[in-house]
Each structure stands twice: as C-alpha cells, then as structure tokens.
Amino acid sequence: MTEDLQESSLRPFIDTFERMRARIAEVVVGQEELVLGLLVALFAGGHVLVEGVPGLGKTLVARSLSQVSGALFKRIQFTPDLMPSDVTGSSIYARETGSFTFMPGPIFTNMLLADEVNRAPAKTQSALLEAMQEQQVTVDGNSRPLAAPFMVIATQNPVESQGTYPLPEAQLDRFLLKLTVENPPKDIEERIVKQHARGFDPKDISNLAPATTPEEIVAMQRLCEGVRVDDAIVTYMVELVRRTRDDRAIELGASPRASIAMLKAARVVAASEGRAFVTPDDVKPMVKPILRHRVMLHPDAELQGLSADDRIDEIVRAVPVPRGT
Amino acid sequence: MATLAAVLLVTSAARADRDPAAAEGHARAARTELDMQFCRAPKLPLGPEALELCSVAAEIPDCAALVAACDAALKKPEHDEPSDFMKSLMAALGLVAHGLVYLLVGGAVIALLVPIVNAIRKRRRDASIAEKVDVTATNTATTEAPKEIERVDDAEEALRRADDLARRGDLSRATTLYLAASLSALDRRGAIRITKSRTNGEYVRACSEADSRPKLRGIANEVDRVHFGGEPPTEERVGKVASLAKALVRALPLAMLLLGLVGCGNPGKPKMNDPAGTELFVETMKRQGMPVTPLGASLASLRPLDDGEPAPILVIDLERTHLEPDAEDKIVAWVASGGVLVLMGDGSHKLSKTFGYSSHSVNVKEVDARLTPLAIDTSDDDDDDESETLFRARLQKSRDAATKHFRGMVPFPGVVEVAGGLTLVSAGDGAYAIEKRHEKGVVVVVHDSTLLRNAVVARPGNAAVITALFTELSANPAYTGGPEEHRTAEVRAIKLARREDGISPPDNPFSALAQAGLERGMWHALAASLVLFLAYGVRHARPKPEPAPSRRAFAEHVLATGAFYARSPHPTRALASFARFAEDRVRQALPRGTHDVPAFLAQRTGRSVDDCRTLWERVTATTPEDTPKGDELRVLADLRGVLITALRRDTGERRLPEAKRPPT
Numbered sequence: 002m003t004e005d006l007q008e009s010s011l012r013p014f015i016d017t018f019e020r021m022r023a024r025i026a027e028v029v030v031g032q033e034e035l036v037l038g039l040l041v042a043l044f045a046g047g048h049v050l051v052e053g054v055p056g057l058g059k060t061l062v063a064r065s066l067s068q069v070s071g072a073l074f075k076r077i078q079f080t081p082d083l084m085p086s087d088v089t090g091s092s093i094y095a096r097e098t099g100s101f102t103f104m105p106g107p108i109f110t111n112m113l114l115a116d117e118v119n120r121a122p123a124k125t126q127s128a129l130l131e132a133m134q135e136q137q138v139t140v141d142g143n144s145r146p147l148a149a150p151f152m153v154i155a156t157q158n159p160v161e162s163q164g165t166y167p168l169p170e171a172q173l174d175r176f177l178l179k180l181t182v183e184n185p186p187k188d189i190e191e192r193i194v195k196q197h198a199r200g201f202d203p204k205d206i207s208n209l210a211p212a213t214t215p216e217e218i219v220a221m222q223r224l225c226e227g228v229r230v231d232d233a234i235v236t237y238m239v240e241l242v243r244r245t246r247d248d249r250a251i252e253l254g255a256s257p258r259a260s261i262a263m264l265k266a267a268r269v270v271a272a273s274e275g276r277a278f279v280t281p282d283d284v285k286p287m288v289k290p291i292l293r294h295r296v297m298l299h300p301d302a303e304l305q306g307l308s309a310d311d312r313i314d315e316i317v318r319a320v321p322v323p324r325g326t
Numbered sequence: 327m328a329t330l331a332a333v334l335l336v337t338s339a340a341r342a343d344r345d346p347a348a349a350e351g352h353a354r355a356a357r358t359e360l361d362m363q364f365c366r367a368p369k370l371p372l373g374p375e376a377l378e379l380c381s382v383a384a385e386i387p388d389c390a391a392l393v394a395a396c397d398a399a400l401k402k403p404e405h406d407e408p409s410d411f412m413k414s415l416m417a418a419l420g421l422v423a424h425g426l427v428y429l430l431v432g433g434a435v436i437a438l439l440v441p442i443v444n445a446i447r448k449r450r451r452d453a454s455i456a457e458k459v460d461v462t463a464t465n466t467a468t469t470e471a472p473k474e475i476e477r478v479d480d481a482e483e484a485l486r487r488a489d490d491l492a493r494r495g496d497l498s499r500a501t502t503l504y505l506a507a508s509l510s511a512l513d514r515r516g517a518i519r520i521t522k523s524r525t526n527g528e529y530v531r532a533c534s535e536a537d538s539r540p541k542l543r544g545i546a547n548e549v550d551r552v553h554f555g556g557e558p559p560t561e562e563r564v565g566k567v568a569s570l571a572k573a574l575v576r577a578l579p580l581a582m583l584l585l586g587l588v589g590c591g592n593p594g595k596p597k598m599n600d601p602a603g604t605e606l607f608v609e610t611m612k613r614q615g616m617p618v619t620p621l622g623a624s625l626a627s628l629r630p631l632d633d634g635e636p637a638p639i640l641v642i643d644l645e646r647t648h649l650e651p652d653a654e655d656k657i658v659a660w661v662a663s664g665g666v667l668v669l670m671g672d673g674s675h676k677l678s679k680t681f682g683y684s685s686h687s688v689n690v691k692e693v694d695a696r697l698t699p700l701a702i703d704t705s706d707d708d709d710d711d712e713s714e715t716l717f718r719a720r721l722q723k724s725r726d727a728a729t730k731h732f733r734g735m736v737p738f739p740g741v742v743e744v745a746g747g748l749t750l751v752s753a754g755d756g757a758y759a760i761e762k763r764h765e766k767g768v769v770v771v772v773h774d775s776t777l778l779r780n781a782v783v784a785r786p787g788n789a790a791v792i793t794a795l796f797t798e799l800s801a802n803p804a805y806t807g808g809p810e811e812h813r814t815a816e817v818r819a820i821k822l823a824r825r826e827d828g829i830s831p832p833d834n835p836f837s838a839l840a841q842a843g844l845e846r847g848m849w850h851a852l853a854a855s856l857v858l859f860l861a862y863g864v865r866h867a868r869p870k871p872e873p874a875p876s877r878r879a880f881a882e883h884v885l886a887t888g889a890f891y892a893r894s895p896h897p898t899r900a901l902a903s904f905a906r907f908a909e910d911r912v913r914q915a916l917p918r919g920t921h922d923v924p925a926f927l928a929q930r931t932g933r934s935v936d937d938c939r940t941l942w943e944r945v946t947a948t949t950p951e952d953t954p955k956g957d958e959l960r961v962l963a964d965l966r967g968v969l970i971t972a973l974r975r976d977t978g979e980r981r982l983p984e985a986k987r988p989p990t
Contacts, residue, residue: 231554278555282527300970321522324502324553 006227006277014221018044018273020212024069028206029062030196031189038180038290039066039154044272045265046222047177048133048153050118050168050294054160057182058193061203063114063154070218071211072111073148079121081166085128089138103140108132111148111215118155119165126172129153133175150218170253170297177262178287179294228268229278233323238263238284244316245292250302251312255295262291281322289313344614344817346697346732346794353789356609363599364606364780365389372399375602375645379781381737383601386784392601424847431844432851438835439859447866478503481511481575485568492568497559498552504564504571505549508542511575526550538577541570601781604822610789611820616796618820625653625823626830630663637664637767638819639799642828643775644678645671649828654680661767666799666818671775681764683771687740690754692733695794699728700801734791736782740773750798751791759795770799796820897958898948904962905945908969915973930972941965 018040025036035051039062042049051059067074077088090106107113118126132138133153137146185193239260246254263284270283293309356362365388368376372395380396383389478484484507491500509529513520517535526546533539548567552559598605608618621640631637654677661667669678674685741756750770751759759772776782777792800818832838839848912923920926924939945965
C-alpha cells in the first residue's frame with residue numbers, strides 16, 4: 002500500500018480534513034492548534050489529553066469535532082466517586098428473565114469526552130486503559146469491541162491539585178497527544194465575546210452539519226497508513242525519542258510507543274498537506290504534543306524551573322534534521 | 327627538395343581572407359559601417375598622440391573635420407597660466423579628493439572586515455550551540471549529520487558541483503547540492519540562518535526575502551520529494567531545480583550588475599572618434615581574417631610556451647604600454663620559447679636593445695611592406711638531379727619575382743637596424759620593420775606605432791601595409807630553420823597589449839593600493855578600521871548576562887543557596903535562605919486545609935514525624951543574623967534531601983511548572 006499511494010488519492014482526504022476544520026471554525030473561535038491536534042489524533046486513531054484551565058473551550062471543541070465527524074458522542078464528568086462500571090457498563094440482573102443483561106456504559110461510543118479525568122481515582126482511570134489501547138472492554142470476562150472510530154478526549158485542569166489523582170504514566174502513555182490550551186490573545190477573546198453577543202449558545206451546536214461519517218473516517222485512517230515514511234525520517238524520530246532517555250534533566254524518557262505515535266501523527270500531517278510521504282516538517286510540530294506527557298523531569302530540573310517543553314525544545318534543536326544523501 | 331617544394335605549395339584558398347590589396351576597401355567599409363567619427367567629428371581637444379598624426383590628416387579622404395581640428399589645435403596659443411584663485415581652488419579640490427579617496431579606501435577595508443567579523447561571530451555562535459548539544463546529549467549515538475547543507479560555504483562552487491553531478495547522472499545528490507547552494511547564498515545574504523536542526527520548510531518560512539521564498543519552496547519541495555518521497559529525480563525536474571537555484575544564488579550579483587549598469591548610465595554606441603585610437607586597425611584586421619584581441623592579462627604573467635603550443639603574435643605598443651622589469655623578463659623568456667613578438671615604437675627602448683635592435687630617424691616617409699607569396703610555381707622543377715645551390719637560387723628568383731609590395735606613408739619615418747635581421751617593411755634604403763629570430767621565437771621591431779592609429783590606417787595605402795606586415799608574420803612560423811622552409815598559411819592569433827598590461831599584477835589588494843599611490847591612505851584607513859574592529863569586537867566579546875530564566879527569582883535563589891552551600895562564610899544566611907524557599911515549595915504542595923508541614927514531610931519521606939519536626943523547627947528558626955552553630959551545612963543538606971523526596975512523590979506538583987495560571 003505504501004508504494005501504491007499516489008498524491009491524487011489524497012485529494013478526498015484533504016477535502017474532508019479541510020471541511021471539518023472549517024466547520025469547527027464556525028463555532029470555535031481561535032484554538033486552531035487544538036483543533037488541528039484533535040483532527041490529527043482522530044485520523045491517526047489516537048487519543049488526546051487536553052490540559053488547560055476552565056473556560057477555554059475544550060469541551061466545545063470536542064463536541065464540535067464529534068458533531069462534524071457525524072460520530073456518536075458521549076461525555077463523562079469524572080468525579081472522585083466515579084466507578085469503573087460507570088464508564089464501562091455492567092451486567093444487571095433482570096428479574097423477568099432470571100439472567101444478567103449487560104448495560105453498556107458511555108464508553109460504547111465513537112467519541113468519549115472524559116472531562117476532568119484526573120478527578121477520578123486511579124482505579125476508575127484504569128477502566129479506560131483497555132479501551133484506549135485495545136479498543137475493547139472486558140466486563141465479567143466478556144470482551145466487547147468498541148465502535149470504530151473510537152477516540153478519547155480527556156481534559157484536565159493543570160492548576161488544581163486538591164482532590165485530584167494524577168494520571169499514572171501507563172495511562173498517560175496511551176494518549177497520542179497532549180495538547181495544552183492557552184488563554185486566547187486579546188483579538189480572539191474579543192471575537193469570542195462578540196460571537197456570544199450575537200446570541201451564540203455553546204450548548205446548542207446541533208445546527209453544525211456533519212462533514213463526514215464514521216465510516217469515512219475509518220477509511221481515511223487506513224489511507225493515512227499508506228503515507229510513505231523514509232528510513233531517514235524513522236531514524237530522526239527514533240533519535241528524538243531516544244534523546245529523552247539520555248537527557249540529564251529527564252528522569253524518565255519516552256517509550257518506543259512515542260516513536261510510533263510520532264510516525265502516525267506525522268503521516269496524518271503529511272496527508273493533510275497533500276503529500277504521500279513524510280518530511281521532517283511533518284514531524285517537528287508533533288514532537289512536543291507527543292513527548293510532553295511521556296517524559297518525567299528530574300526533581301532538580303524542576304527545582305530550576307525547567308519544564309518538559311523546555312527540554313523537548315532543546316532536544317529538537319540538538320538533533321540534526323535529515324536531508325537525504 | 328620535393329618536400330621543400332611541397333611545403334611551399336600551399337593552397338591559395340587558405341589565404342583568401344588575408345589579402346592586403348583588399349585592406350583598403352575593408353578599412354573604408356569599416357569606417358562607414360561602424361560610423362567611426364575620428365575624421366568627421368574627432369574627439370576634442372586633440373590629445374598629444376592625435377596631434378602627432380596631424381601630418382597625415384590631409385591625406386585622408388573625407389577628413390576635413392580632423393584637418394580643421396588639427397589646424398585649430400596647432401594654431402591655438404598656449405593656455406594662460408591659471409589665476410591664483412583657480413590655483414587655490416584646485417588645491418582645495420585636490421584636498422577634498424584626497425579625503426574622499428581616504429574614505430573610499432576606508433570603506434573598502436571595512437567592507438572587507440565586516441564579513442570576517444561576521445564569520446568569527448558565526449563560528450562562536452555555532453560553537454556555543456555545539457557545546458549546548460554536548461551538554462544535553464550525553465551517551466547518545468549521534469545521528470549522522472547532514473554534511474552537504476551546513477558545509478557549503480561557496481554557493482557558486484556548490485552550483486558548479488551540482489551541475490557536474492547532474493551531468494554525470496547523479497541527480498539525487500545534485501538536487502541536494504542545489505538546495506545547499508541556495509541556502510548558503512541566502513545565509514550569506516542574511517535572509518536565513520542555517521542550523522542543523524532546521525527543516526527545509528522552516529527555511530522557507532523564515533526566509534526574509536519575499537521574492538526568494540517561492541523559489542526556495544520549489545527547490546525544497548523537489549528535494550523532499552526525491553529524498554523522502556522516494557521518487558527518482560528526472561532530468562527535467564533537476565533542470566527546474568537548477569534554474570531556481572541559479573536564480574536564487576545569482577539574484578544579488580545580477581541585481582548589483584543591473585544596478586551598476588543603470589547607475590553608470592547607458593554607455594551608448596562607441597563614437598570611435600579618437601584619431602589616435604586603434605579601432606580601425608582592429609576592425610580592418612578582423613575583416614582580413616586576422617582578429618586582434620586584447621591580451622587580457624599582465625605581461626608579467628606570460629609563461630613560456632610548451633613545445634608544439636601555437637605561438638600567437640603579441641603586439642606591444644611601446645609608446646603606450648609601460649613595461650616593468652618583471653614584465654620584460656617574462657617577455658624575453660616567452661619569445662625564447664617560440665613566441666612572435668612585435669614591438670612597435672621607440673626602437674631605442676630597453677627591450678628592443680635586449681634583442682639587439684637600434685633605430686634612428688630618416689627623412690623618407692614612404693614605407694614599403696613586402697609580402698612573400700606562400701605558393702611559388704615550381705612546376706618546371708622536375709629535374710631531380712639539380713643541385714641544392716641551383717635550386718635555391720632559382721627559388722629565390724621566383725620569390726623575388728612573385729613578392730608583392732605595398733606602399734604607404736608614415737608620419738614619423740625612421741629605420742631600425744639589427745644584425746642578421748630580415749626586412750619586412752622598408753623605408754628608403756633602411757628597414758622600417760625588421761624581423762630577427764631569437765632562440766625559438768621571432769622578434770619584429772617596427773620603428774614607431776603610428777601604423778596602428780586610426781588616422782594612419784585610414785590614409786590610402788596604409789591599411790595594406792599593416793595588413794601585409796601581419797600577413798607576413800602570420801606566414802612565418804617561429805621556430806628554427808630557414809624562413810622559406812616552414813612558411814605556413816595558418817592564421818595566428820594576434821594579441822594586443824593594453825596600456826596597463828605592462829604592470830605586474832599586485833600580489834594582494836594592499837599592494838594594488840600601494841601601486842595606485844594610496845599607500846599612506848591605506849595605512850591610515852587600516853589603522854582606523856583596526857580601531858573600529860577592536861571597538862566592535864570588544865563590545866561583542868564582552869560577556870553578556872545569561873538570559874533570564876523563566877522563573878528568575880526562584881532560580882537565582884536556588885543558585886545562591888547552592889553557592890552558599892558550597893563555601894559560604896555565612897552558613898546561617900544560606901540556611902535561612904534555603905529554608906524560606908523550602909517553606910514556599912512545601913506549602914504549595916500541602917493538601918488544602920493542612921498546615922502541619924512536619925507531618926506532611928514525614929508522610930512523604932517516610933521519616934519519623936519527630937525527626938521532621940526537629941528539622942523543620944531548626945531551619946525555620948534560623949535567621950541570617952544568627953551566630954553559626956557549625957551544623958548549618960549538614961542541616962541544609964538534610965533539608966534538601968527531604969524536600970526532593972517529598973516533591974518527587976508529589977506527582978501532581980511535579981507537573982505544575984508546565985501549567986500556566988490564567989491571568990486574574
């Protein structure tokens with residue numbers, strides 16, 4: 002498939018990609034990077050952890066994405082008393098039939114918004130592990146496949162530590178991207194307020210027309226897998242990830258899953274540019290979203306005020322970009 | 327003998343172009359077609375050389391204007407002495423001009439130094455980047471760095487290499503080199519900055535030259551397509567990349583050239599209005615099939631000819647070209663190796679004397695150039711038993727009978743003498759131009775150089791004389807043996823030395839300035855530039871403060887504490903400072919509603935509450951003014967260990983620095 006993919010066959014993908022982006026922009030002002038990251042993750046078959054303070058439109062973006070993708074959307078507000086079965090579903094005894102009937106949880110959807118995911122205890126968070134990795138849920142010994150496409154969009158608030166349960170490393174590693182949402186600049190914020198002044202209701206986006214279908218998204222995902230990745234690009238990606246393991250300021254570096262995530266994301270970026278091959282330009286923008294939640298800084302580095310993004314920037318600057326022979 | 331005859335029999339077709347009889351017509355046509363104005367509208371005022379030619383002006387047809395100009399010039403009284411005011415004005419202008427020259431030289435030196443300074447700064451910058459890489463990347467197998475892009479310093483050279491690779495069919499590497507050349511040129515112009523970690527797309531986006539951006543994008547796309555897309559490069563596509571790269575690399579030089587052309591104005595059609603110019607001679611020779619080209623290099627750079635290397639005819643106008651000793655030595659060696667040298671004018675020149683010539687003036691103005699035919703009818707020479715002596719006598723008779731004569735007039739008659747020479751052009755009973763062999767070469771000395779001048783060539787008969795002279799020279803090869811044995815019909819290249827060709831080329835820009843008489847100004851400018859350079863360099867070499875870290879106060883605090891920790895004479899101050907920092911960090915990590923720091927530390931570190939309480943009370947009670955107890959550094963180290971352990975376990979807190987609190 003890799004050899005056969007022609008750039009002309011990417012035309013429908015670009016059209017769909019741009020159409021979705023344009024539709025989302027009808028209701029979401031600004032946040033282009035967040036939207037791009039979500040679209041990349043969607044077509045790469047990954048999940049996204051969105052970190053930002055409340056009120057920046059994270060939920061609106063997620064809902065808009067599900068609306069334009071024509072996919073089923075469900076939302077779980079994670080709370081400290083949320084149980085795994087509240088996520089996955091459970092078997093309930095039916096008195097009439099005398100047997101247990103499985104009641105699917107909200108995870109049986111195409112897009113799941115796990116709002117404030119770090120407010121639930123690790124036990125509940127772990128309920129997502131199998132779903133995110135295997136795209137199936139095992140309850141009472143029975144594995145039930147999830148719908149395709151399946152995407153988890155988890156949000157968390159970075160400033161509150163009271164009553165929160167930081168996500169374990171294993172859970173973090175399953176997110177393809179971690180996107181950080183910043184406060185919008187002044188002009189964008191003014192546009193947001195004006196949009197609301199004109200009567201925009203973020204709770205009602207039902208008039209947002211779907212730009213594609215779940216089936217088409219799955220087909221597009223397969224199409225992206227055909228994007229060519231040169232060996233030099235693979236070496237570049239592996240080198241970027243390996244350097245996180247050797248950096249003195251990083252206590253725990255990224256796993257090979259990060260390299261694979263980079264590969265998937267870069268393919269989608271390349272396809273969205275209409276190219277049937279990946280270039281270093283497709284890799285670089287994805288490095289920070291892919292690595293920032295996969296590295297654990299050394300305490301001394303934290304004491305010096307360093308952040309994961311700072312170290313990743315340094316690593317990107319240190320690794321030579323491949324340019325061919 | 328038959329061989330000799332065969333050598334002499336050369337087809338007449340080979341000399342069809344060299345016909346002195348037609349030279350007159352060629353000269354006339356050249357004057358008309360090229361609109362030479364030295365006769366109709368001569369350059370005024372007439373220069374000294376032009377004035378010397380006035381004696382022939384009257385003999386040139388349609389040259390009334392030149393005659394009138396000559397009359398006017400010769401009758402014109404001497405210029406009056408300039409007034410004192412004019413003298414002082416000229417002196418002042420001279421000073422201003424002198425100052426301007428200083429400025430010009432200074433500017434040139436600065437222009438030379440700026441790239442050097444930039445190169446030094448770039449090297450330092452790259453070195454600092456390299457150091458950073460070493461610090462952050464330990465024990466890592468470094469990826470093979472892309473060599474071509476960063477190592478290309480000379481964009482033109484890279485283009486040439488790329489062209490060469492493309493010609494040899496290595497299209498893949500050629501595309502990379504085209505990209506490298508483009509990036510190098512843009513880097514040199516300051517439009518981008520090349521670093522190893524930048525992608526091609528980043529270069530395109532960062533390019534500050536808006537016009538160059540689409541071209542660079544085109545090249546980068548093609549390179550990416552070849553190297554990452556796996557598409558084999560085609561000649562057509564590589565050709566497109568090459569044209570884009572060349573447009574990018576040569577954009578500035580072309581622009582500068584255009585600017586120069588515009589700045590210099592349209593030079594327009596040359597008027598060729600100097601009676602003492604050489605345009606008519608050059609044009610006539612060209613129409614005779616013997617193109618005359620400028621030497622184009624210093625005579626001091628002449629190198630001896632190799633065996634078998636074609637020997638051109640080198641014409642030096644001794645009245646115009648000043649020869650330095652070095653150039654003279656090189657000329658002598660060149661002639662000895664087989665060159666044909668024509669020295670025109672000043673038969674008493676040192677170089678002429680080197681070859682044994684002498685000259686003196688005569689009153690006969692008529693000159694007679696003889697042209698020995700290449701082909702002599704020896705068809706009746708079928709007697710193989712004829713002796714050598716008889717054959718040569720008959721040959722000479724045939725030659726004398728067939729030799730053609732072309733007569734002209736020169737303004738400065740004179741004869742040249744040399745022992746064993748062969749007369750080419752005679753003036754009365756003497757030789758106006760005489761040829762003599764010098765080792766493998768031939769030296770021809772012509773009494774003066776007026777035969778090269780427009781006005782003299784235009785005079786009826788003279789074009790034939792000068793053409794006959796060079797035709798004879800062209801037919802007479804420069805190697806040993808009897809002149810009749812090796813005559814040839816080959817057309818030799820004729821090189822005319824320019825005025826400046828007698829000067830040795832400067833070894834370096836400074837010696838060039840010294841040769842131009844700007845030695846003192848150069849030293850002054852150099853000193854001024856050195857001062858500027860040092861001032862600039864010192865300013866940039868001065869250590870700059872490190873850029874402020876994102877959490878400046880916090881980081882400085884930790885650094886300061888660390889310094890005290892190492893060797894502070896005031897350990898209580900160090901401990902108090904670190905305690906404040908620790909308290910701040912711990913309180914951030916405390917669960918809401920909790921205030922018992924020792925209990926929190928005990929829970930996080932696994933130590934006993936009492937230990938933590940003792941430690942905490944000890945550090946929080948310390949003030950900078952306390953008398954040292956001797957255990958401060960140990961307590962500080964203990965506290966640091968507790969703090970790191972406590973914060974490491976607080977994973978939520980660990981990620982805090984990444985987040986940003988919204989502005990309130």
